[in-house]
Amino acid sequence: MDNISRKVLIADDEPDILEILKYNLAGQGYEVVTAKDGDEALDKAKRTQPDLIILDVMMPKKTGVEVCQILRMQPAFKDTLIIFLTAVNDDGSQIKGLETGADDYIAKPISPKVFLSRVNALFRRLNKTEVKTLQLENLTIDPERFMVQVDEKDIILAKKEFELLYLLAQRPGRVFLRNEILNQVWGNEVIVGDRTIDVHIRKIRQKLGIDCVTTVKGVGYKFQL
Amino acid sequence: MDNISRKVLIADDEPDILEILKYNLAGQGYEVVTAKDGDEALDKAKRTQPDLIILDVMMPKKTGVEVCQILRMQPAFKDTLIIFLTAVNDDGSQIKGLETGADDYIAKPISPKVFLSRVNALFRRLNKTEVKTLQLENLTIDPERFMVQVDEKDIILAKKEFELLYLLAQRPGRVFLRNEILNQVWGNEVIVGDRTIDVHIRKIRQKLGIDCVTTVKGVGYKFQL
């Protein structure tokens, strides 16, 4: 698993629950932010950009469902994980909640053990980046067609070149260590020299014609338009 | 979306999961039938003839894999969509599941959002699988007559050649992995060498006379005029 600290926002009006969940998540190495009502949740979500947002459905100011709807309308929160906490006999809101685009919901009363396993599972799933085309300004990367386009013009990349570019482009701006790249593109068992990466990077830069892969000396590479 | 009611059978021994999935599917307009073990699943499958069957792998009486195998042996369920629900750390069964002839599998714990999108995607794919003639510029592919025309001129393809071409042509541009091709055209149980695909591709290219199948080295083939 990666050791990048995951940020979690919890919004609930019951201080006890807030406390329990915070304690549990912190124990697993998560960075936790809390909010006690809908408005505060929205505010903190925007300011801290969490990776996961846990929303109680019944909250003052705005309900969890409302908060979720508002967040989902914003591109920044399109892919943020959202979990609802629902009271047991609250079927109506459960259904409605899921329709608004939550990734999961957990019924109260909450078992910390179950809670943690659900949260961990969500993050695990997030890591498995799904196959979908990336659109970055004038650059399109389509894994389905195994094809790259710059300004509408098709460009053919070889397998490794494509995989490498796709990896970097999935997280624009993020620096990938050489080791990370080797693991993701080549796999842990294959052993190739460091220069191999360079050569592929070169070919990508050459074929695309645009300067979108940046070298971070002594560290690795990143995608940057 | 089409307004034809799609019937879905869900089999799981956990009432919670049954409930969640049922609500979600019902919310999307699906007609839902449930079963709590393998035998009940078989029984209800036969009596209700669902369009999609969702099977928990771990169930009393009969496992999902067993149910799937039994169903697949019957002509009536040859083309029924089947999805497995698998426990998180159960990679072995996932692979085995797909080999038994499931169309997809979803790992527990289930994210409703992901779940629905997968189900919808399957049905979307099913629609496209409908037998209909494809018209691509000067090329016509008619599965009804089992006939291909290039510039008004009839061309006779053998069964496998035709199926292969038809598969590729259904999603022009999209790359089909060799494994995908093997599964779709030959079926999961048949084992043939990799070169077999090449030979059929060659015959297609040869007979059609036009360059419409592109090789993506190390990946697969795609239809491209």
Added chain:
DNA sequence: ACGGATATTAAGTTATCATTAACTCTGGGT
């Protein structure tokens, strides 16, 4: 300017695909 790191280039190596021919299997037709 020096050392470490990456860029570049060309050349070597390997993996994968194309092509051909031979072989098996099946179903008609006699």
Added chain:
DNA sequence: ACCCAGAGTTAATGATAACTTAATATCCGT
């Protein structure tokens, strides 16, 4: 039953693109 024709598969060989390596040049921070 036999033979034949076509479909499908396999195996062998050659071609080529992809990949890797190695050698040399260049960059960049200290």
